[in-house]
Amino acid sequence: MPYATDLITKEADLGLPVTPTSTAPVRASSRLAWLLRIVIAALLVAIYWRVAVKLVYDWYTIPDYSHGFLVPFFAIFLIWDKRKYLSTVPVRQSWAGITLVLFALFVLILGVYGVELFTARMSFVLLMTGLIWTFSGWAMVRALRFPLLVLVLAIPFPAILFNQITFPLQLLASRIASDILPLLGVPTLHEGNVIELPVMKLEVAEACSGIRSLMSLFTLAVFYGYFLERTTKRRILLALASIPIAVTANVARIVGTGLCVQYWDPDKALGFFHEFSGWVMFVISLACLYVVHRAMRLLSPVKAQTL
Structure with a gap:
């Protein structure tokens, strides 16, 4: 920045101590972002661990859905395979994604208290979509639509x-x-x-x-x-x-x-x-x-x- 450079030069000419530009705010912002991600991940585990345990049990005991063990790994591979393309997708946070997050939590409550496993499990896919929309924007949701849809293959159909x-x-x-x-x-x-x-x-x-x-x-x-x-x-x-x-x-x-x-x-x-x-x-x-x-x-x- 020219203005900042001129100011530092003038301070040096006057014999004043020159203070280099600090990166502390950037580091603090990065730490805060990581802390927020950790908190969200912990909340997801706390909310969905019972649903996840029952889902894995169904994969193990229901032969029709034994392929469910492969689906999460395939979805992770899809994201890793598109990592270069995803790095070029513009990140634009959007509060519109909060509506989908709230809807997913509502669906989860209906599934848990209505004893409907399919609804509770589908809420996780909806919630992940809403979180991506909120923190990274709709363009990122479009880029990740295939991995998100793949996760549905691991969810057993309702009876x-x-x-x-x-x-x-x-x-x-x-x-x-x-x-x-x-x-x-x-x-x-x-x-x-x-x-x-x-x-x-x-x-x-x-x-x-x-x-x-x-x-x-x-x-x-x-x-x-x-x-x-x-x-x-x-x-x-x-x-x-x-x-x-x-x-x-x-x-x-x-x-x-x-x-x-x-x-x-x-x-x-x-x-x-x-x-x-x-x-x-x-x-x-x-x-x-x-x-x-x-x-x-x-x-x-x-x-x-x-x-």
Whole structure:
């Protein structure tokens, strides 16, 4: 600053002691910012630790959401991978984000006292979005929208929505399997989610609806698309392609179980084969996802790689 330089020069000419410009206010401001972050982090832990413990327990005990262990690490990697771009995003604090913070806390209260785990867990994503909006601005929220949306993949669906998804999948899988088995020489009688074979009745239970492989394959498709595809449109198409792939794989598993019941051993078919075929079909589903990706690239080559 010219004015400050001239003033220091005049002080030196007069024989007065020259005091260098102090960085104490800057350091104090930096310390205050870090202290505020620590306080906010401590409050988040205090508020959400019960919700987090129950969520981790569900990941461990509910096979449909065992992929939840990978989601937080993937979200952290997404932020780290975009660190250079995020450093260029202008930081503009906005009090408008406080409205979302208050709404998220209200949703948390409803979830805790209404015993609705999905609502309480979703409030964390909303609260993080509100805090980023408040302290860094809406531009930063837009830059971090994908990591924030990825966190939703780790949250189990509410029971009412889960049942609305699994039951139609049960009916769809059992109906298609009962149509395919007669073509392979196995007569069937289809009633709801039950396929009656000549040897025994085969029930397509909730665990056999395909929701487990669907959720896991969809999440892995999101991961796969991010690492191996650079266009947003193709990432979305890959994620959507995982849905029919998972449904088809589940139908093939049921058909295979029906064939083993009819021509091999019912006990082994419903025991070892049923469990082992789940892993085999999931691997085949991943291979199908790769084939779809290769087909997309062959049919429409990428001329310019864009984020």
